[in-house]
Amino acid sequence: MLWETVRLAFTAIIRNVLRSFLTVLGVVIGVAAVIAMVTVGQGSSVQVSSNVESLGTNVLVLRSGARMMGPGTRDTAPAFKLSDVEALRELTVLSAVAPVVSTSETAVYGNTNRATSITGTTAAYLDIGGWEIARGRSFTTLEDKSGANVCIIGETVRTALFGATDPTGETIRVKTISCEVIGLLVAKGAGSFGQDQDDIILMPVRTVQRRLIGDQDVASVSMKLASGVSSDRGISEIETLMRERRRIAIGEDDNFSVTDMKEIASMLGSINAVLTGLLSSVAAVSLLVGGIGIMNIMLVSVTERTREIGIRLAVGAQAGQVLMQFLVEAVVLSVIGGVIGILTGLGLAYVASGFMSIPFSPSVSVVALAFFFSAVVGVVFGYFPARAAARLDPIEALRHQ
Amino acid sequence: MSAPLIELRGITRTYGEGEAMVRALDGVDLIIREGEFVAIMGPSGSGKSTAMNIIGCLDRPSDGHYLFNGVEVATLDQDQRALLRRNYLGFVFQGFNLLARTTALENVELPLIYKGQPRAERVARAGAALMRVGLEGREDHAPSQLSGGQQQRVAIARALVGEPMVMLADEPTGNLDTKRSVEIMELLRQLNRDEGLTIVMVTHEEDMAAYASRLVVFTDGRVVRDEPVTEGAA
Numbered sequence: 001m002l003w004e005t006v007r008l009a010f011t012a013i014i015r016n017v018l019r020s021f022l023t024v025l026g027v028v029i030g031v032a033a034v035i036a037m038v039t040v041g042q043g044s045s046v047q048v049s050s051n052v053e054s055l056g057t058n059v060l061v062l063r064s065g066a067r068m069m070g071p072g073t074r075d076t077a078p079a080f081k082l083s084d085v086e087a088l089r090e091l092t093v094l095s096a097v098a099p100v101v102s103t104s105e106t107a108v109y110g111n112t113n114r115a116t117s118i119t120g121t122t123a124a125y126l127d128i129g130g131w132e133i134a135r136g137r138s139f140t141t142l143e144d145k146s147g148a149n150v151c152i153i154g155e156t157v158r159t160a161l162f163g164a165t166d167p168t169g170e171t172i173r174v175k176t177i178s179c180e181v182i183g184l185l186v187a188k189g190a191g192s193f194g195q196d197q198d199d200i201i202l203m204p205v206r207t208v209q210r211r212l213i214g215d216q217d218v219a220s221v222s223m224k225l226a227s228g229v230s231s232d233r234g235i236s237e238i239e240t241l242m243r244e245r246r247r248i249a250i251g252e253d254d255n256f257s258v259t260d261m262k263e264i265a266s267m268l269g270s271i272n273a274v275l276t277g278l279l280s281s282v283a284a285v286s287l288l289v290g291g292i293g294i295m296n297i298m299l300v301s302v303t304e305r306t307r308e309i310g311i312r313l314a315v316g317a318q319a320g321q322v323l324m325q326f327l328v329e330a331v332v333l334s335v336i337g338g339v340i341g342i343l344t345g346l347g348l349a350y351v352a353s354g355f356m357s358i359p360f361s362p363s364v365s366v367v368a369l370a371f372f373f374s375a376v377v378g379v380v381f382g383y384f385p386a387r388a389a390a391r392l393d394p395i396e397a398l399r400h401q
Numbered sequence: 402m403s404a405p406l407i408e409l410r411g412i413t414r415t416y417g418e419g420e421a422m423v424r425a426l427d428g429v430d431l432i433i434r435e436g437e438f439v440a441i442m443g444p445s446g447s448g449k450s451t452a453m454n455i456i457g458c459l460d461r462p463s464d465g466h467y468l469f470n471g472v473e474v475a476t477l478d479q480d481q482r483a484l485l486r487r488n489y490l491g492f493v494f495q496g497f498n499l500l501a502r503t504t505a506l507e508n509v510e511l512p513l514i515y516k517g518q519p520r521a522e523r524v525a526r527a528g529a530a531l532m533r534v535g536l537e538g539r540e541d542h543a544p545s546q547l548s549g550g551q552q553q554r555v556a557i558a559r560a561l562v563g564e565p566m567v568m569l570a571d572e573p574t575g576n577l578d579t580k581r582s583v584e585i586m587e588l589l590r591q592l593n594r595d596e597g598l599t600i601v602m603v604t605h606e607e608d609m610a611a612y613a614s615r616l617v618v619f620t621d622g623r624v625v626r627d628e629p630v631t632e633g634a635a
Contacts (some may be wrong), residue, residue: 005512015502042495054467084536132526307498308500308501309509310498311498311499311500312511313459314484314486314492314498314513315487315512315515315559315563316460316483316484316486316487316488316490316512316515316516316563317483317487317515318479318480318483318484319479319480319482319483319513321515329503394459395454395459395460398459398498
């Protein structure tokens with residue numbers, strides 16, 4: 001009997017395909033929005049945690065300026081010099097130390113060019129940042145020290161300038177310098193903020209300082225903790241050293257900060273969770289509106305099919321059976337809407353993930369939950385119209401034109 | 402004489418309350434036996450449709466007793482009356498009341514769905530019922546593809562398919578021209594004579610009432626005439 005009822009529901013739905021589709025559109029949009037939001041949200045948290053892993057939880061960054069900077073305060077704090085980097089290298093709590101100097105320039109190769117970010121650093125940077133060389137090699141110590149005109153390029157830069165060909169051994173021009181491409185980095189994808197991490201050119205720090213920027217400053221220092229050293233201990237040793245080198249009196253505040261990646265990751269994670277939650281609740285509201293849409297159309301349908309209900313009652317249908325018929329119809333409608341919505345949402349999430357370069361990570365539990373909720377919407381919003389149908393008086397219903 | 406199939410005793414049906422109360426039926430006594438073909442006539446407002454609704458268990462009397470096959474059914478609740486309709490009654494209406502955009506076969510199958518019969522059996526029985534009313538070959542036609550007379554035949558097949566104890570026809574020829582009306586009445590008379598089907602029919606046309614074996618006339622909620630129909634009138 002239940003199977004008959006479901007079959008009947010399908011017949012009624014197919015009989016008016018366009019209206020059925022418009023009826024469930026609200027649920028489709030609601031479910032699709034929830035699924036897309038949650039899937040993209042999860043993808044980006046997967047991204048954040050994998051970034052943290054790729055950076056390593058043992059990475060520390062030293063920056064000039066106080067921790068919680070107000071606008072303009074950074075300027076008063078002196079920048080680091082390469083001598084600071086040398087001093088940090090002496091600390092046994094650190095296994096790798098790399099200066100970081102950044103600028104933006106246009107790289108030119110033949111008649112193609114690409115505006116990209118240039119990072120001046122040393123070979124240690126690759127180790128700290130978890131970068132691997134896909135082709136060619138890293139900087140030699142000599143290149144690091146002398147400021148040779150060599151560079152390592154990211155995948156995005158390679159694609160822009162060289163297409164699919166091997167860039168190593170070629171020479172590109174950046175501002176006034178010509179530099180030989182000695183290596184290609186393995187692609188990393190998007191970073192925690194959605195930025196393209198592969199849109200980068202690495203050069204020896206001295207090359208960037210002298211030839212591109214024209215000063216001796218080091219903007220920040222990336223460091224990797226030696227194994228078995230807690231980040232608290234590492235931070236405190238770095239702070240002690242830097243306070244000494246920068247001659248900060250006891251009681252005076254630091255004019256630099258040391259951040260560990262865990263801190264940044266957890267901050268990103270919580271921003272992500274708040275955003276996902278917020279967007280999902282907006283999407284949930286549209287699911288509610290979708291449910292009301294179903295109720296509306298089912299009520300119209302009951303009025304329209306009053307005679308049909310009268311006929312069914314006359315041939316011996318019981319009120320409960322009529323109720324069940326309309327309830328099943330509402331549930332079938334909203335479940336169809338739910339399924340379409342789930343597929344649409346996954347599709348949207350897939351496309352969005354591609355654009356945002358984050359992993360597409362559909363969750364079975366979220367899909368199951370969305371399916372369950374769409375069925376619940378059918379039951380809740382179908383019940384009232386179904387009861388209205390079941391309560392019809394057969395004589396009145398048969399007389400209805 | 403066979404046992405009473407339908408027995409109305411002092412049936413009263415009132416609508417509204419107090420000053421505005423209307424007595425649609427006012428103490429109706431009526432016995433219909435198995436195998437009878439009863440035509441119910443009367444002016445509009447005479448209570449003939451109300452009586453039909455009560456006999457058909459679509460409505461409940463305000464007072465009085467209704468014994469169907471010897472069982473009191475006046476006090477049954479909605480669902481019990483639905484079961485009674487499902488198992489013992491077949492309805493034919495003036496407006497045919499077929500499901501639109503639904504084939505003749507599926508329309509006829511409808512009562513059997515509620516009887517919980519398996520699909521194969523339903524199709525076989527519905528096909529047989531359509532054959533009984535002379536509609537073989539029209540199984541897949543929707544009502545809109547059938548003439549009025551054919552639609553009413555589908556409705557009759559639907560009333561027959563559950564093998565009811567009585568068929569209730571409410572002005573079955575009201576929407577048909579004379580030629581189709583005669584055909585339908587011939588069919589009903591044939592079902593009554595050849596198969597012994599008990600038929601209760603409401604009509605306002607003398608010509609159609611003439612096909613019945615007994616005529617009951619209502620006026621102001623009472624039975625004012627109850628007599629056998631003289632042979633040869635049609």
